[in-house]
Amino acid sequence: MLPIELYTYVVTNFQHSPWFTRPATWWQHVLHIGRPAGRHTPDSHQPGAKEQEQLPASAYKIREGAVTVLTMGKMLHVVLVVVLAMAAASAAMVSASPAEGIQPLSKIAIHKATVELHGSAYVRVTPALLGDQQGEDTVWVTVKYGWENPSSDDWIAVFSPADFISGSCPNPRRNADEPGLCTAPIKYQYANYSANYRYWGKGTIRFQIINQRSDFSFALFTGGFENPKLVAVSKAVAFKNPNAPVFPRLAQGKTHDEMTVTWTSGYNIDEAYPLVEWGMVAPGGGVRNPTRTPAGTLTFNRGSMCGEPARTVGWRDPGFIHTAFMRDLWPNKEYTYKSGHELSDGTMVWGKSYTFRAPPTPGQNSLQRIIVFGDMGKAERDGSNEFANYQPGSLNTTDTLVKDLDNYDIVFHIGDMPYANGYLSQWDQFTAQVAPISARKPYMVASGNHERDWPNTGGFFDVKDSGGECGVPAETMYYYPAENRANFWYKVDYGMFRFCVADTGHDWREGTPQ
Secondary structure, eight states: OOSEEEEEEEOOOGGGOTTOOSOOOOEEEEEOTTSOTTEEOOOTTSTTOOOEEOOOGGGOOOOSOOEEEEETTEEEEEOOTTSSOOOGGGGGGTTSOOOTTSSGGGGSOGGGOEEOOOTTOEEEEEOSEEOOSTTOOEEEEEEEEEOSSOOTTOEEEEESSSOOSSSOOOOTTOOTTSOOOSSOOSEEEEGGGSTTHHHHSEEEEEEEEEOOSSOBEEEEEESTTTSOEEEEEOOOBEESOTTOOEEEEEEEOSSTTOEEEEEEESOOTTTEEEEEEEEEEOTTSSEEEEEEEEEEEEOOOGGGSOSTTTTTTTOOOOOEEEEEEEOSOOTTOEEEEEEEEEETTSOEEEEEEEEEEOOOOTTOSOOEEEEEEOOOOOOOTTSTTOOSSOSTHHHHHHHHHHHTGGGOSEEEEESOOSOOTTOTHHHHHHHHHHHHHHTTSOEEEEOOHHHHOOTTSSOSSOSOTTTTOTTHHHHHHSOOOOSSTTSOOEEEEETTEEEEEOOTTSOOSTTSOO
């Protein structure tokens, strides 16, 4: 038995997938590499579970990154057969895009929206000031709304920035004589989610809001998603410091003694200097010789997107993404860190503090416990953005990994992360959802078709699965130790093993650079 445990948490809503012919299910396996080939051992938590025969390789077509594990001269191939897989009988469908509407925000016909503010309609939000506690980046707000003509098609939308009506809209299908909306909302919920809304014409619901570097407004629409009519808008609400550093993402560096941390903020480099303060946790508590390391800053603009909706109604400013390198780590030692920004007057703006454990020395006789999964997606804890049972399992997976933090060392999310599909606000939502994991464990990512694929952009598949993102948000929001960030393949050394992450968005055949 090789000293590695591989936990695969696989969440895919197969009932809406054209690539898989079996009934929808949530598979959670615990696999120990080194077991006899061709068999899976079932989850030990399932009473009476029996070993299941592994389907032949010809029955599947993998479209996400695979992880190869190299150790002691042997190659162990870890294949997640339920990561956007398909039955052999449906092989001809592999180049097809997913069913229309896999991203719930795409169901809203923003290009047909009209502004018809009504005197009886109202939307009120409390509190008006968000995140007044130190470091608070996630809050719940209460939204009260109503009007004299309630219907089952009415819905409440959350917009950010708060001014989503005025200004020039980039939507090419917008009619010149309509005061069309400039952007899609970041989330929505049906108005009748509040009991008796249709009877009383008023309701109350709660939304969870994260700090996304701008203010928010809440709007009441009628006419459903096909013919939305805006009838009321709330006053703007905002976080106390919209620019604060949030949602850190650890990643293993190019060497075993290097850990990187990436975070998002609203501060450009000329506004505040980004840095991370870190140090080894002392045996009796406290931090031994804390040090500060500067961070690099990246961003991207609308012109970096390759098509709709990422370039039009799905666009949202990503803010600034900062990455710092913590080097010369002592093996197996615990470290603490916090990201921050030094303002021009010397004032410091700090994010939350977290801890992580440095990897073992390469070759050290030690157990490596890893998590590998793909196709997780994201979901909203307030029940919003829910369409056709879209990705509810992602919260189950996230919560399980958070509860199990002490029982694994590193995470590999091998493609199809938020399923943003060109709606850029969803990347913030995703980094917030996985932050309790990524802030404590190295969170290594790979590119999937929903991150990269777009016609005529150098990718391997000539489809529109990324919604016009063409890999840019994934390549910027997360660090990975590739030689070229545009080529999403790389290796990571951790303990006794070298993990090789492939990129199926680029040609992997013999003779190609990959």
